[in-house]
Amino acid sequence: MDVAGALPSVGYLGGTGPAGSALAARLASVGYPARIGSRSRERGEEVAAELRAKWAARKLDVTGGDNVFAAASDVIVLATPWDSAAVTVAELAEQLRGKIVITMANALVRVGKEFQPLIPPRGSIAAHVQAAIPHSRVVAAFQHLPAVELGALDHEVDSDVLICSDDPEATAFVSDMVTHIAGCRPLNAGLLSNALAIEALTAVLLQLNVRYKTRVAPRFTGIN
Ligand SMILES: NC(=O)c1ccc[n+]([C@@H]2O[C@H](COP(=O)([O-])OP(=O)(O)OC[C@H]3O[C@@H](n4cnc5c(N)ncnc54)[C@H](OP(=O)(O)O)[C@@H]3O)[C@@H](O)[C@H]2O)c1
Numbered sequence: 001m002d003v004a005g006a007l008p009s010v011g012y013l014g015g016t017g018p019a020g021s022a023l024a025a026r027l028a029s030v031g032y033p034a035r036i037g038s039r040s041r042e043r044g045e046e047v048a049a050e051l052r053a054k055w056a057a058r059k060l061d062v063t064g065g066d067n068v069f070a071a072a073s074d075v076i077v078l079a080t081p082w083d084s085a086a087v088t089v090a091e092l093a094e095q096l097r098g099k100i101v102i103t104m105a106n107a108l109v110r111v112g113k114e115f116q117p118l119i120p121p122r123g124s125i126a127a128h129v130q131a132a133i134p135h136s137r138v139v140a141a142f143q144h145l146p147a148v149e150l151g152a153l154d155h156e157v158d159s160d161v162l163i164c165s166d167d168p169e170a171t172a173f174v175s176d177m178v179t180h181i182a183g184c185r186p187l188n189a190g191l192l193s194n195a196l197a198i199e200a201l202t203a204v205l206l207q208l209n210v211r212y213k214t215r216v217a218p219r220f221t222g223i224n
Contacts, residue, residue, distance in 0.1 A: 007180075011035040011073030013080060013088050015064075016047040019104060020079025022151030023142060024062060025051050029153050030180040033061040037070025044069065055153060071095040075102070075173070077142075082107040082118075082125050086132040097135045100170045103195075104142040105129075106202040115207050117200035126195035130166070139165040139174045140195035143202050145184075146215040156183030159217035162198050164189040187220065 010027055012020040015036035024034035028051075036051075038044035041064075048064030070076070071092045080088050082105040089096060105125045107118040122128045126140035141163040149157050161178045163186055165171045171188055178186035189198060201218070208216045 007031045007033070008074035009033040009035055010075045010077055011037055011070030012077045013037045013067045013070055013092070014084070015070060015077070015079055016043050017079060018147035018151070019142075020077060021047055021051060022147040023077060023079065023104070023145075025055060025060060025153060026150050026157070026181060027177065028060040028062050029055070029058055030182075032177070032180070033073075034063070035070045035073045036062065036064035037067040038064070039067065041066040041069070058153065067092065068095065075100045075177075076136075077101075078103045078105060078129060080105065082120060085125050086121075086128045089129055089136070090132040093133050093135070096133050099136055100139060100167075100173055101129065101133060101136045102139045102141050102174060103129050104140075106143050106199050108203050108206070113210055115203040115210070117203040119196070119200075123193070124195035124199050126164070126192050126199070130192060137165065137167040137170040138192065139163060139167070139170045140192065140198055141174050141178070143198055144205055144218050146209075146217060149215060149217065157181055157217070158183045158219070160185045160187050160220050162187050162189040162218070164192055164194045164198060166192045187223065 016038045028034040036048045044064035048062045085105045107120045130138040175186035
């Protein structure tokens with residue numbers, strides 16, 4: 001993956017949305033080449049061009065295409081809505097074989113002013129995704145980082161990032177990725193079974209945003 005000291009490329013399935021495009025810009029700004037994916041090649045190319053133009057002075061290595069194009073990257077981020085996550089990766093299973101696939105999806109519903117977590121099949125989206133692509137190395141991470149903060153490259157992102165996976169090497173890889181983001185601290189939150197709690201916590205964070213008219217991100221005390 002690490003060719004001549006270069007950082008691995010990262011492909012974003014559904015990378016045209018606020019979350020995927022913000023993470024792509026952020027990680028590209030610290031050296032991870034980004035490949036924005038979409039159901040539409042033109043849309044993927046368009047969003048990549050927008051990011052390059054927005055941050056022209058930073059000369060971001062961001063290109064775009066369809067999800068097949070993005071899936072050819074070294075590492076994959078799954079950034080679709082929760083209800084299309086498993087279907088999206090299942091269609092690309094052969095391309096994703098053996099690769100680290102990071103899911104940042106949250107299953108939520110908004111009822112009036114209240115955010116409520118949903119329990120997807122197998123208990124979490126991450127577990128559902130892992131079942132859909134059993135030969136890939138699924139990691140749950142980045143669920144709690146607000147896209148607006150992630151995409152504001154002139155500011156640090158002040159947050160811990162909870163990471164869980166059944167593959168210790170994949171957890172270590174994503175932890176290293178997180179340490180490249182100024183202001184973020186990676187925390188190993190255990191096995192993929194804990195993704196349930198991580199994903200559900202997002203409903204609480206969004207509720208806090210509404211209640212306190214802000215954008216919160218988690219920080220845990222007591223860890224040196
Ligand atoms: N927004 C945030 O602040 C934030 C923060 C952390 C995590 N997340 C999570 O990250 C994920 C993406 O968030 P988002 O706000 O960027 O979502 P989004 O804008 O609703 O969707 C992201 C992209 O997914 C693709 N998509 C939509 N419906 C699809 C379908 N039925 N099948 C396949 N692809 C589909 C679309 O890309 P194309 O039309 O180009 O294919 C869309 O641009 C969500 O699961 C969310 O819970 C969001």
